[in-house]
Amino acid sequence: GQQVMQIPQYQHVQEGEDFTTYCNSSTTLSNIQWYKQRPGGHPVFLIQLVKSGEVKKQKRLTFQFGEAKKNSSLHITATQTTDVGTYFCAGPRGGADGLTFGKGTHLIIQP
Amino acid sequence: ETGVTQTPRHLVMGMTNKKSLKCEQHLGHNAMYWYKQSAKKPLELMFVYSLEERVENNSVPSRFSPECPNSSHLFLHLHTLQPEDSALYLCASSHLQSSGTDTQYFGPGTRLTVL
Numbered sequence: 355g356q357q358v359m360q361i362p363q364y365q366h367v368q369e370g371e372d373f374t375t376y377c378n379s380s381t382t383l384s385n386i387q388w389y390k391q392r393p394g395g396h397p398v399f400l401i402q403l404v405k406s407g408e409v410k411k412q413k414r415l416t417f418q419f420g421e422a423k424k425n426s427s428l429h430i431t432a433t434q435t436t437d438v439g440t441y442f443c444a445g446p447r448g449g450a451d452g453l454t455f456g457k458g459t460h461l462i463i464q465p
Numbered sequence: 466e467t468g469v470t471q472t473p474r475h476l477v478m479g480m481t482n483k484k485s486l487k488c489e490q491h492l493g494h495n496a497m498y499w500y501k502q503s504a505k506k507p508l509e510l511m512f513v514y515s516l517e518e519r520v521e522n523n524s525v526p527s528r529f530s531p532e533c534p535n536s537s538h539l540f541l542h543l544h545t546l547q548p549e550d551s552a553l554y555l556c557a558s559s560h561l562q563s564s565g566t567d568t569q570y571f572g573p574g575t576r577l578t579v580l
Contacts (some may be wrong), residue, residue: 396574452510455507457506
C-alpha cells in the first residue's frame with residue numbers, strides 16, 4: 355500500500371537556526387498537505403500543495419512540492435520557540451477518502 | 466478552535482469496561498474520520514464515514530465499533546479493550562470534493578488509557 359516517509363524523526367536546533375523536514379511518497383500524489391501538532395495538541399492544517407514544483411511561503415515557512423509530485427519539504431527560517439511541535443506531511447489515499455500521514459518530524463528548540 | 470469537539474478529553478478504563486467516545490463537528494462537513502495516534506506509530510486511519518455511510522474499516526479489531534447517526538456526530542464504542550489500545554484517539558472531519566483535496570480538521574482528541 356501507499357507509504358509516506360518523513361525524515362528526520364527528531365531535530366534539535368538552537369533558537370534562530372533553520373530547520374527542514376523532508377517527505378517522500380511511494381506513489382505519485384495529486385496533492386500533499388502539511389500539518390503541525392503542538393505538544394499536547396492535535397494536528398492543525400498548515401497548507402496544501404497541488405502543482406508540480408510548487409513553492410508556497412507562510413512567513414518564515416517555505417513549502418515545496420517536487421517535480422515528480424512524490425516528495426515535499428518544509429523549511430523554517432530562523433526558528434522560534436513557537437515553532438516547537440511535530441510536523442506531518444500527508445497525502446491522499448488514492449481513490450479512497452482520508453489521508454496517509456507520515457510519522458512526523460519532532461522539532462525541539464533549545465533557547 | 467477547529468469546530469470539531471470531542472468528549473471526554475481523558476478516559477481511563479479497565480479491560481472489561483464499555484465506554485464510548487463522542488465527536489461533533491460544526492463545520493458543515495460531509496465526511497468524518499477516526500484516527501489512532503500512539504507513540505510508536507504514525508497517525509492511523511481507523512474508520513471513514515462519507516455522507517453518514519461507513520466507507521472503510523481499515524482492518525480495525527471488532528472491539529472498536531463506530532457509529533455515525535448524522536453528518537455532525539460520530540461515536541466510537543469501546544469494549545473489552547487491551548492495554549495496547551491506549552492512545553490518543555482523534556476525530557476529524559472534511560468536506561469531500563471531486564478534486565480530492567480532503568483537508569482534515571481535527572478535534573482535540575481523547576487520551577485513552579486501558580488498565
